Amino acid sequence: MEIKRMFKSVKMLSVFIIYLDQVTMSTLQDQREYCATLLSQYDPELLASFKWEMSHGIERFFLLSYCLACCWPGLGAKSDLRIVKQWAELDFVFPSQAAQRIAIERNYYIRGSSVPIDVDVNHRQGVPSRIFVTIPRFGPGRPVTLGTVEPDGRIKGYPDYSWHDNQGNNCAGLTSVFRVAIDECQRLWVMDTGKIGDTQNCPPQLLAFDLTTDKLIYRHIVNQSSYSDLSLFITPVLDIRSRGAGDCTFTYVYVADVSDFGLLVVDVMKNRSWKVSQRLFYPYPSRGIFNIVGVKFELMDGVLGLALSPYKPGSERNLFFHALASTTENVVSTRVLRNDSYASTKQLGMDDVYVYPEERPTQAAAQAMDSNGILYFGMMNPPAIYCWNTATEFSPRNFHVLAIDEETLQFASGVKVVINTKGEEELWVLTCSFQRVMTGTITSDRINYRIHAENLSILLKRSACKGGKQKPWSNV
Numbered sequence: 063m064e065i066k067r068m069f070k071s072v073k074m075l076s077v078f079i080i081y082l083d084q085v086t087m088s089t090l091q092d093q094r095e096y097c098a099t100l101l102s103q104y105d106p107e108l109l110a111s112f113k114w115e116m117s118h119g120i121e122r123f124f125l126l127s128y129c130l131a132c133c134w135p136g137l138g139a140k141s142d143l144r145i146v147k148q149w150a151e152l153d154f155v156f157p158s159q160a161a162q163r164i165a166i167e168r169n170y171y172i173r174g175s176s177v178p179i180d181v182d183v184n185h186r187q188g189v190p191s192r193i194f195v196t197i198p199r200f201g202p203g204r205p206v207t208l209g210t211v212e213p214d215g216r217i218k219g220y221p222d223y224s225w226h227d228n229q230g231n232n233c234a235g236l237t238s239v240f241r242v243a244i245d246e247c248q249r250l251w252v253m254d255t256g257k258i259g260d261t262q263n264c265p266p267q268l269l270a271f272d273l274t275t276d277k278l279i280y281r282h283i284v285n286q287s288s289y290s291d292l293s294l295f296i297t298p299v300l301d302i303r304s305r306g307a308g309d310c311t312f313t314y315v316y317v318a319d320v321s322d323f324g325l326l327v328v329d330v331m332k333n334r335s336w337k338v339s340q341r342l343f344y345p346y347p348s349r350g351i352f353n354i355v356g357v358k359f360e361l362m363d364g365v366l367g368l369a370l371s372p373y374k375p376g377s378e379r380n381l382f383f384h385a386l387a388s389t390t391e392n393v394v395s396t397r398v399l400r401n402d403s404y405a406s407t408k409q410l411g412m413d414d415v416y417v418y419p420e421e422r423p424t425q426a427a428a429q430a431m432d433s434n435g436i437l438y439f440g441m442m443n444p445p446a447i448y449c450w451n452t453a454t455e456f457s458p459r460n461f462h463v464l465a466i467d468e469e470t471l472q473f474a475s476g477v478k479v480v481i482n483t484k485g486e487e488e489l490w491v492l493t494c495s496f497q498r499v500m501t502g503t504i505t506s507d508r509i510n511y512r513i514h515a516e517n518l519s520i521l522l523k524r525s526a527c528k529g530g531k532q533k534p535w536s537n538v
């Protein structure tokens with residue numbers, strides 16, 4: 063018991079030092095708000111036990127650290143992740159007033175019901191970049207399930223409105239999209255669950271659009287043997303086994319099935335797919351309660367966050383993944399996933415997946431990895447965006463805060479590393495007040511959805527994720 067309390071105290075101190083290290087404030091106002099947040103997170107009992115247990119030397123150090131962060135005006139800088147777009151509720155572009163009227167009449171459009179969850183960006187030479195968002199159809203009222211953000215902030219159906227119309231009755235169009243992925247061959251990959259709410263209106267399908275022409279170039283319909291009534295295919299990641307610049311012949315897509323707990327592996331060239339299962343795709347009951355700024359909800363979602371290690375020709379890539387209701391991170395070699403003998407066996411072996419022994423302090427939703435093997439993810443409580451260099455141990459010691467904000471960084475459901483036209487990597491994050499969606503308390507009188515972005519070179523400038531003790535990763 064004593065040891066446990068002591069450990070908690072040390073942990074608190076180190077978390078505090080990480081805060082000091084990472085988060086600094088632009089203005090006095092920011093600083094005051096930040097410090098109030100910081101202090102409100104302290105458990106007074108823990109603080110008391112901390113003081114009691116630790117030596118005076120450390121206590122003085124703690125107080126000095128506190129003063130450095132909170133009493134010394136003007137110290138440090140700001141959180142660099144910028145808000146690019148934000149909404150209280152989404153508004154849409156309809157092809158005509160008549161189309162909008164029909165959408166309202168048929169309950170295709172119910173104001174305030176559309177919740178965006180993913181973002182991706184198509185940077186183009188000479189023309190403005192396009193920001194894509196997805197709006198899954200958890201129920202009726204979402205006029206568009208995949209769209210671009212117009213300059214005025216309205217969402218325009220992609221590739222056009224006809225793909226989104228006749229909801230649930232148009233299997234050649236889009237039924238419901240959770241997440242998308244843009245690859246280096248200018249293709250937008252769209253995973254359509256085929257479901258509205260719990261109703262499977264159409265088979266799940268994976269589509270690819272050519273972003274230079276906005277034409278459909280690939281459609282894979284998932285075989286009935288690879289999904290069940292429970293299935294919900296929500297997160298695709300792209301594994302392009304390039305044999306040289308611009309070669310995208312050998313493409314695999316791994317897709318998380320969040321509620322039938324597995325991964326769909328699509329071999330694009332052969333136009334076939336199989337689903338693999340394993341216990342680590344499941345949620346953990348002990349992690350099924352979420353607490354976001356004091357609002358709690360229950361959600362037993364399985365595998366959701368996926369990220370691939372960088373591709374080096376000739377070498378293998380690893381897929382990092384975790385269930386939403388979990389605090390672990392797991393790794394599987396894509397060599398195992400691509401082995402099409404799983405098309406018949408389906409079950410991955412016990413030793414095929416590696417689980418890191420240490421865990422996150424709270425759950426994370428989406429994640430993404432950059433070309434240097436640094437992983438980015440949001441955490442629930444306190445709402446913040448973290449990085450972790452996969453060359454170091456997976457441990458809270460090696461998680462570094464890139465941005466922290468109780469209000470603006472709630473539930474990072476979309477996280478992407480995007481390459482801009484200069485070849486630089488950018489981090490894009492979509493956050494939504496998901497706790498308010500889940501508890502039915504979402505209202506349009508405050509900002510609920512935000513898109514954040516910044517160049518990684520800026521975000522990582524002072525971050526320990528970049529340097530970090532290098533420890534060759536050799537688990538799988």
Ligand SMILES: *[C@@H]1O[C@H](CO)[C@@H](O)[C@H](O)[C@H]1NC(C)=O
Pocket residue numbers: 279280281282283284333
């Ligand atoms: C892939 O197979 C689906 C059936 O699942 C078919 O409709 C589609 O045309 C095929 N796509 C290609 C590119 O061959």
Ligand SMILES: *[C@@H]1O[C@H](CO)[C@@H](O)[C@H](O)[C@H]1NC(C)=O
Pocket residue numbers: 285286287334335
């Ligand atoms: C689809 O599943 C059925 C069994 O449900 C199987 O017989 C068939 O071979 C599968 N097709 C493909 C293309 O995998």
Ligand SMILES: *[C@@H]1O[C@H](CO)[C@@H](O)[C@H](O)[C@H]1NC(C)=O
Pocket residue numbers: 397401402403404407
């Ligand atoms: C694919 O898996 C089977 C067993 O499931 C194994 O015998 C075979 O060696 C694997 N192939 C590759 C290329 O790893």
Ligand SMILES: *[C@@H]1O[C@H](CO)[C@@H](O)[C@H](O)[C@H]1NC(C)=O
Pocket residue numbers: 482484486488515516517
């Ligand atoms: C990244 O930096 C470039 C300039 O090098 C700038 O044009 C671009 O807008 C920045 N991206 C983001 C997301 O801020």
